Amino acid sequence: MLVFRTVNQDLKRPNANEDVIARCFRDKLMPIRAVTTKVLPKSVQRFQKFVEHPTRGTPGVCNFVDARTTWFDKGVKQAIADGIKQVVIIAAGYDTRSYRKDLHPPGVKYFEIDLPEASLRKQKLVRQVLHDYKEYPRPEYLAADLSKTALEDVLVKSSFDTAQPAILLCEGLLYYLDTASSSNLLKDASSMAALGSHIMFDFLHQNAWDGSEKLPGYAQTAKAVANKGEPFRSAMKQSLDCMRESLSIAGWELSILLTPRDMLAANLPHLTWREDVPPILGFYSFAIASKPMINPTEAL
Template sequence: MKENQASRTAQSMAIFRALESARPPKERLFADEFAAMFLSPSMRLAARIAKKSGAARNRLIAWIDRRWPGGRASAVARTCLIDRTLRQALMAEIRQVVILGAGYDSRAYRIEGIEDARVFEVDRRETQAMKRRVLMQRLCPFPPHVVFVETDFMKQTLAEVLASSGFDRDRKAFFIWEGVSNYLDERAVDATLRFVGSNAPGSQIVFTYTHRGLLDGSGAFSVSPNVLRHLQRAGEPWTFGFYPTEVASYLHARGLELKQDLGAIEYGALCMGASKDEMKGYEFYHVAIAEVRKREETSCRR
């Protein structure tokens, strides 16, 4: 990502959420009333038209799906899955939520019951500055349960920035790490997951990752060249991925137990009843859910 520039890929995610939220209440998978607020004027106009006209919305969605096959459907389905997992954590009375690389994520303001938790939004200064300016247009006073934590995953440790923001590592926490790991390097990913694994047993993390086979060429995927060109133009190329067969052992070495690992075809079918063809183009994308193991099980951890 370029210096002093808010994330362009975060805005892409926002338009996908805005279009899903524009559907009638009985048809949409979630309602994100904040998503359209983060869009450029032209994209905001498109989202407004999509909300007023079902036909216009369907045409726009069809155009996006042709240009970036699987991207929108994957984003919508993974948003639904992470929302569901977060609600389950809140029902289990986890009262600390950490959103890593929060971008324009609005879960702290739209998930029912999250106001009873302490939410730590962790991201780069540029992205957070824009987000706060936008949110203050609607949220005044600003919700007291949200703490903004500025960081750069490549330069600072989570332990440092969260400790100074009031995070309690002795209490269970729920971590969301959506759409971030694929932009980092091996050192940053390792440090982040080791930190999560060092928290209170029973803490959970839901995170997304890219199949490494897409990055090293060893996998056969139907990804559109438009996706990779868009990332290059945005200055946000993918740099890291996992082989799915190695995720469980990788997490185990860092104090975490893998509970679930779903590829795009699987979470698309689970969350929106999508067919394999609807998710084609993003088969390489995964959502994983893991839990911090008991201390006695992690005493020999490297």
């Protein structure tokens, strides 16, 4: 994912995401690619053409990761501007937001949750690459397997303040969980989140997953992730009414729902939508759900 996240940056494409640390992580983990990119700059374009081949690849995957990164960044910035001081990154992987000063100003606390072995690998990488603690802030690392431990049980053992609102990020996660686990995670997040909290996530379209509609690029994507040992395990019905209902059951109120076309217009406005070959993957949507503050007069 680090490679996909940096393709448009390397190619100096318009509206590329601002995750400059992703390149640092990528180059440390993949030194040969780092050298190749510098010595043979056209190799990046060849890589993109390979992974986005019309029949053997997935057209739009690099733009998808690029736009998704920017969208989550914007959501965090807006939450912080609105006064939220806690950011929880669930299944953090190589997410870099905790270490970016533009997203981690003084007074804001980040919590990265990941499997114990993944968390240790991440911490080692951070120590190797991001030496200056003042220049690159740090999160509180929480090692846990959320398939065995409830989110609330993980956070109560940390410095997380359940009385204060937070923004929770589930980027590229829910569709790798089975339906019950995905639903339970949303419910667990709601049960421990204070009023004024938000959760951001992307999700796979039900009609692509169940095969009721053939969407460009889905079959190749599903095969690729399955070959990596991480098959798609769940999806959601993407209509506004269905999302409102499912999130309400989980204890959230839908605030924002973006279709792939919406995502393209908001974050890669220089590109034009095409139904036959979408510029970004057309089988994911994006949502922000909230626990609204109660107006005292409404409670009477």
